[in-house]
Amino acid sequence: MQDLLIRNIRPMGAEAQDILIRAGRIAAIGKGLAAEGATIEDGAGAIAIPTLADTHTHLDKTTWGMPWYPGRKGGSLQDLIDNERNSRIPLGLDVHRQSMRHAIQLVENGTGHIRSHVDIDTDHGLSLLEGKLATRTALADAVDMQIVAFPQSGLMKRPGTYELMDEALAMGADVVGGLDPSSMDRDPKGSLDAIFRLAEKHGKPIDIHLHEYGELGAFTLEEIIARTHALGMQGLVGVSHCFCLGMPDPLRVGPLMEEVAKADIRIFTTGHPSAEVPSLQDMRAAGIKVGLGCDGIRDTWGPWGQPDMLHRARIVGMKNRMRRDDELELLLDAASRGGVEAMGLEAPGLVPGAPGDLTLVAGETLAHAVVEEAPRPLVVKRGRVVARAGRIALPGVVMP
Amino acid sequence: MQDLLIRNIRPMGAEAQDILIRAGRIAAIGKGLAAEGATIEDGAGAIAIPTLADTHTHLDKTTWGMPWYPGRKGGSLQDLIDNERNSRIPLGLDVHRQSMRHAIQLVENGTGHIRSHVDIDTDHGLSLLEGKLATRTALADAVDMQIVAFPQSGLMKRPGTYELMDEALAMGADVVGGLDPSSMDRDPKGSLDAIFRLAEKHGKPIDIHLHEYGELGAFTLEEIIARTHALGMQGLVGVSHCFCLGMPDPLRVGPLMEEVAKADIRIFTTGHPSAEVPSLQDMRAAGIKVGLGCDGIRDTWGPWGQPDMLHRARIVGMKNRMRRDDELELLLDAASRGGVEAMGLEAPGLVPGAPGDLTLVAGETLAHAVVEEAPRPLVVKRGRVVARAGRIALPGVVMP
Structure with a gap:
């Protein structure tokens, strides 16, 4: 070259x-x-x-470039999950086409690394993963993409999902995903044991969506920390969102952040505008490696977002009440070099x-x-x- | 024509x-x-x-188009206020030029009404108001502008400010402003009495910045409601931010919103990304007239923001967890027609x-x-x- x-x-x-x-x-x-x-x-x-790093997104979900989708719902997380799973086929949401639209725009906006979750469920099997693998291949010269096999509809709740996750990891998914082991799977021990078992079997890292708030989330996080140490997976486990670290009690959050840092668990945050989110400044001060992500963009869940990590950095910065130049420099580092490091890659x-x-x-x-x-x-x-x-x-x- | x-x-x-x-x-x-x-x-x-309505902004503050300002501070509200007051002259922040830059962009982005606060303080006297009055005249064919005489450095704390406010209202300011009568002025009775006295004397409406959280803010709000009824000023009083209506306790907030609606007090919200803000949906459901605003844009306080009410509407919508089309339609109404109505103007x-x-x-x-x-x-x-x-x-x- x-x-x-x-x-x-x-x-x-x-x-x-x-x-x-x-x-x-x-x-x-x-x-x-x-x-x-x-x-x-x-x-x-x-x-x-x-280059910027989008360390938490869902390339298989966007409706970008399709007719406006008027069917978004309120309601519980379960309602939103069901609405999406039931809408994909009627909507004609072709994952390869849509993930190309999404990822190309991320590249155009300076993104060199993407960690994207892909839904693995018993309705769609591995078809969504196939679409995204094709996109990864098509864009291999433009962006490094990690694909997380993500049990969006639950790992324990829908029998057959574990086996699909196993297949997905054999097919080329890079990371074992998970979703709210307590609040969604209703079986934190079973769910986490399954996730770590898959990671051990395939020799792959973990990235668990943890929306659980407050003490419930802290409990699940403690279980993740314990397994990380027990299996010697320090540096190989990520937790996305981790809203529980946004609890208002500093006497609870401070020591928890120290434990996260000790286990070298990576935190991926989107600066969710309507949730309690962990402080980026505090996480970095505690020595936690943090990545930022755009999350879903104009999908069946919500209309918001842009495929641009600087757009997302602004959301994270406003949320964290950053104002000073040194804070904005920290933010930019987390949106670029720091995010690549949190993904487990070389980032000097x-x-x-x-x-x-x-x-x-x-x-x-x-x-x-x-x-x-x-x-x-x-x-x-x-x-x-x-x-x-x-x-x-x-x-x-x-x-x- | x-x-x-x-x-x-x-x-x-x-x-x-x-x-x-x-x-x-x-x-x-x-x-x-x-x-x-x-x-x-x-x-x-x-x-x-x-047309869109920016019902809460500060056209006299932006550094837009000037060299990047690296001097932003953390710290208390008082620190930020002092930093700005002491920086205006060394920075060469010409209010007419800067407010033209800011307001023209708002117009370019579809804004037909602006309510802008202008600092009235004993260091700058009425000079900032003069710059903004010139801008209002220059853009009279493009945008309707209400100017709020705003005691940014405190009304009770800095003797001489009341007299300057009085002059500002005689000179052409349309609205009597105020700032945190309890937490900043440290004399809620004195501060509110002064604000309402100025309003009565000049026959002009009121718009008070109320950043005070929780019960302190609720206390001040109750005092504002009481004076609104006592002086028959229903429909003529606005409260900006009103973070106290974002308290998590619905049993406290619900009845307070009802009282605000009964007094026909208008609420101006910016959807502040790092504060507890009142729910737009709940305020509208309670019958409160609500306007949205971009607030300060890239000023000495903070680097954020765009002079575009749709950009702001997105921040407000994300903050309020709006997802459905009917919610986005409500949001758009608040950003346009509803805001004009909240400013006290015809908005059919x-x-x-x-x-x-x-x-x-x-x-x-x-x-x-x-x-x-x-x-x-x-x-x-x-x-x-x-x-x-x-x-x-x-x-x-x-x-x-």
Whole structure:
């Protein structure tokens, strides 16, 4: 592959210089770099950061680009789950097409890593996973995608789901998912034992949706922590949402965060606007590795969201009452490098030797870049330009 | 003034028809309308709604278009207030220029009514008000602007502020403002008596910032309700934020909302992402007239926000866990017609005889229009096109 030399960029907001990417990795950062035969790009003085990471999304759910979906419901989590499961086929929600639309826009907006859950249920079997695997293959040059086999309709409640999860992990799903072992599965011991058993069998990490609030969530989290230690899975377990760490009692939350950090459990947060969410600042101060995610975008659950991690970072930042530049810089790190680290991948930042994944962003400073609504001028994956001025620019990849 | 005939629009999402505006008011809505000599616009099948209303903002605060401001602080409300008051002059924050930038963008995004607070303090005297009055005059054809004389640094705490408020109201401020009579002014009786005395003297309505949480806020709110009844000011008093109505106790909040409705006190909410906010659905169900507002945009307080009421509506909708189409329609009404009504102005919606204020919006349905991020194709104020494709289009008005 040709070298890529991007001239006149500001790495992490520093003064303007060049960056050379060779064989997919950053070879040099400095002034007046030269590389014979390299593809040359002009960065026009824009700030460069590592690519963004959407560490919690559902590429199999969006209705983006389809006719407006008027059938959204209120009601319980179970109602929303049932509405979606029963709507997919009548709606014609083709997972490959829809996940392409969703993921391509994430790439256009500077995303280089995605962790996406995919529903595994006894109605749809593995068909949704198949659609998403096709998308991962189609976009392999643009984005690194981890797929979580996610028992959206319950693991214990619907017999046959465990076996489907087992098959999904054999087929190429990277991560064992789970959903509210207490409040949804109604059997925390059974549910968690099953999740960890699958992880052990397949040698794969775990990422459990935990919406459970307050003490119920804390109880389930304690059970997750205990199993993480017992099975030596430190660094391989993630908890998504983890609203219980947003409890208002600091005397309960502080020690819990310490336990999460000790077990090296990763937390994936979306900054849910209408829920109690764990403080990003406090989690980072406790040493927890945190990723941010856009979650579902305009799906049968809700109309909200944009396939853009800076949009999501703003939601997380507002939710966490971040104001100062240093807070916005922490936020941007969590939306990019920190999220990749939380996914269990190499994430050294923009330094020589690092993966050649970067995006240019609009703005005078890193803090400004978080809030400025503007297309990403250039997105680079492993030393190859994949998007330009907010549009996919990878040969053979077209928005469906 | 020439008549304006807009062809091929969908009023409130209905089937395509035409709308005729004559002498600043809607003269007819129907199919195949004709009007000799009228200016003709093609609506291209877009949905038309009444113009949006930003009922709570601070046009005198934004740093938009200035160099990135890195000096934001954490700390108490008092720290943020002091930081702003001490920064205005060193920063070169010219209120006329900045409020033009802010208000023109609101207009470009379909806003036809603005209620803006302006700081009145003993450091700046009436100079900030003067800048904003100039902006109101410059944009008189594009937007109706109510200016609230706002004692940002305290009414009781800084002697001389009352007299400045009195002058501001004589100079052209439309509304008497106030700020946390208990927690900031530390003298709820003195502060509220002063505010209501100014309102009585000038015959002007009231709009009080009430950030006070929980029981303290409820206490202050009860005092506001009592004075509203005692002075016969039903319909003329507004409370902005009113976080206390976001208390988690429905047995306390329900009856309080009923009292607010009985006194016809208007509530202006921004859906503050990191605060407990009153439920929009519950307030409307209780019969309270509610306006939404963008609040400060990228000012010395915080980096967040966009000068766009649909952007704000999305924040309010997510905060209130709105999902269904009927909820999004309620939200859109609060962001437009409902807000104008809460400001005390005529707001019948898009019907013959109504003021000729409308904006076209992108989207297949009203609900879709709330979430779709796209420029407003056409904005009309009193029968005159004021913005087109998201850009101001009013002769003589240029973005500074």
